Amino acid sequence: MFYINILLQLLFPAAVASWSVSYNPGSMCALERASVDFSCMFDCPDSHRLKTTYWFKPEAHQKQDGSQVGISVYNSEPAKIHQLYKNRTTYANRDKNCSLQLHNVSKSDTGMYFFRFETYSSRGKYTGWGGIKLTVAVLPFRVTVKTKKVNEHIQEGDPVALTCSTENCILTQEPFAWFKNQRLIPEAIGSVLQITSVSSDDFGYYSCGLKNTRSASADEVLLDVRYSPKNVKISVLPSGKIQEGNSLTLICESNANPAVTNYSWFMIKEAYVSYIGSDREFSIKSASQKDDGQYFCTAKNDMGSQNSTVTALKVEVASNRNFFLTAAAVFLFLMAVLLLVMFGRLIIRRRKQFTSKKQPTEQTPAVTVTEEIYENLRKSPESEDNLTTNVLYVDLRLASSTSDRPPCRNQENDTVIYSLLSYKH
Ligand SMILES: *[C@@H]1O[C@H](CO)[C@@H](O)[C@H](O)[C@H]1NC(C)=O
Ligand SMILES: *[C@@H]1O[C@H](CO)[C@@H](O)[C@H](O)[C@H]1NC(C)=O
Ligand SMILES: *[C@@H]1O[C@H](CO)[C@@H](O)[C@H](O)[C@H]1NC(C)=O
Numbered sequence: 001m002f003y004i005n006i007l008l009q010l011l012f013p014a015a016v017a018s019w020s021v022s023y024n025p026g027s028m029c030a031l032e033r034a035s036v037d038f039s040c041m042f043d044c045p046d047s048h049r050l051k052t053t054y055w056f057k058p059e060a061h062q063k064q065d066g067s068q069v070g071i072s073v074y075n076s077e078p079a080k081i082h083q084l085y086k087n088r089t090t091y092a093n094r095d096k097n098c099s100l101q102l103h104n105v106s107k108s109d110t111g112m113y114f115f116r117f118e119t120y121s122s123r124g125k126y127t128g129w130g131g132i133k134l135t136v137a138v139l140p141f142r143v144t145v146k147t148k149k150v151n152e153h154i155q156e157g158d159p160v161a162l163t164c165s166t167e168n169c170i171l172t173q174e175p176f177a178w179f180k181n182q183r184l185i186p187e188a189i190g191s192v193l194q195i196t197s198v199s200s201d202d203f204g205y206y207s208c209g210l211k212n213t214r215s216a217s218a219d220e221v222l223l224d225v226r227y228s229p230k231n232v233k234i235s236v237l238p239s240g241k242i243q244e245g246n247s248l249t250l251i252c253e254s255n256a257n258p259a260v261t262n263y264s265w266f267m268i269k270e271a272y273v274s275y276i277g278s279d280r281e282f283s284i285k286s287a288s289q290k291d292d293g294q295y296f297c298t299a300k301n302d303m304g305s306q307n308s309t310v311t312a313l314k315v316e317v318a319s320n321r322n323f324f325l326t327a328a329a330v331f332l333f334l335m336a337v338l339l340l341v342m343f344g345r346l347i348i349r350r351r352k353q354f355t356s357k358k359q360p361t362e363q364t365p366a367v368t369v370t371e372e373i374y375e376n377l378r379k380s381p382e383s384e385d386n387l388t389t390n391v392l393y394v395d396l397r398l399a400s401s402t403s404d405r406p407p408c409r410n411q412e413n414d415t416v417i418y419s420l421l422s423y424k425h
């Protein structure tokens, strides 16, 4: 407004010059020991000559609207400056520029500040209404989250404003530092962190403070962006090739807020989709080729659901085990063949032995021995007298090799055999 006034004044000085004071901004928040800039421009008709210019602060018991002049913060007559503000101000003191710097602010500086100028004309006295309200911040900082929604969760796409403020005011003239999950967000330097459309990536814990003054940092505040499951994918444990007979677990992984409440597992086999499970994990105790197929899971929360990408499972017939089994089978077969061959040969040999043994015994059967015995039997003449004894001593003598029969192999047979024979009349 006042810029327009200045502009108009430059173009038509006499025509538009009027009585005015404008402040910018209307209220300020400052840290203790900081300096504040009260930006100010004033105007009055050129016909009036300035007598005094000053900034005043109504005292606590006075009206705070500027109608009662309080203590002088600055005065073009230095003697009138209040003790509390001596050497603490810098006045612009340039044509129509009434800006004031106040240094080393303390809590007692809290209050209203007004600019007033007086001319030599008795009616030419003017106070800029409205004034500037100075508040001295009470630390620590705190983060407040503002959305258009009331009592509703923040969803993706919502506009959100995070404000770094103190208990009593928002600092605007200081450079800020913002942190997300304790990491500095370099591009955020104002007291307000504006997000025009939040995404799941913005979910996190936020804190703020003044640049280079970590000690004044605020506690962390959660930006609880709600979103349906994202990045739903299957991970297979253990990883690598799936051997037949091994156990494996499929895990349905996702990123969701709030946490996923329902999982569903599906298997696609020969174009048929079948529902196979409802837990986060789907376990196969002993993998076999019937588990071959394509799998996907669905993760669902209050915000919605998403299907995972399809994961194909291929159960491999354990080639190592198979090799050993084959080797073992071949070995056993060979052993069996070997045994058969050996057994066969044994039987053949036995048969041959049997037949070659049998033939000679048939030629000289054991009976012939008895024949020999009877042949050699001779009645002793003495025994004829004494027949009562009934005992007969017989001298058995086996035939010697003189006979045409083949000799008996057993040499023992050559010895004398005694036998008790009963003699009957
Ligand atoms: C203000 O500063 C001047 C010189 O810089 C010094 O002589 C004077 O004592 C100071 N006054 C106060 C009240 O600090
Ligand atoms: C008024 O003076 C202050 C301090 O010298 C300066 O920073 C500001 O830019 C001036 N304003 C205008 C509009 O010239
Ligand atoms: C700032 O003001 C305080 C009292 O409010 C005083 O103790 C301190 O010395 C001042 N600092 C400077 C640099 O003038």
Ligand SMILES: *[C@@H]1O[C@H](CO)[C@@H](O)[C@H](O)[C@H]1NC(C)=O
Pocket (backbone or CB within 6 Å): 261, 262
């Ligand atoms: C999700 O799971 C809960 C129990 O955990 C069940 O009551 C509800 O019906 C399920 N919702 C869907 C859509 O499957």
Ligand SMILES: *[C@@H]1O[C@H](CO)[C@@H](O)[C@H](O)[C@H]1NC(C)=O
Pocket (backbone or CB within 6 Å): 266, 273, 298, 306, 307
């Ligand atoms: C997810 O899978 C289910 C079951 O096959 C199907 O009904 C649904 O349409 C799928 N959703 C998407 C987004 O593809």
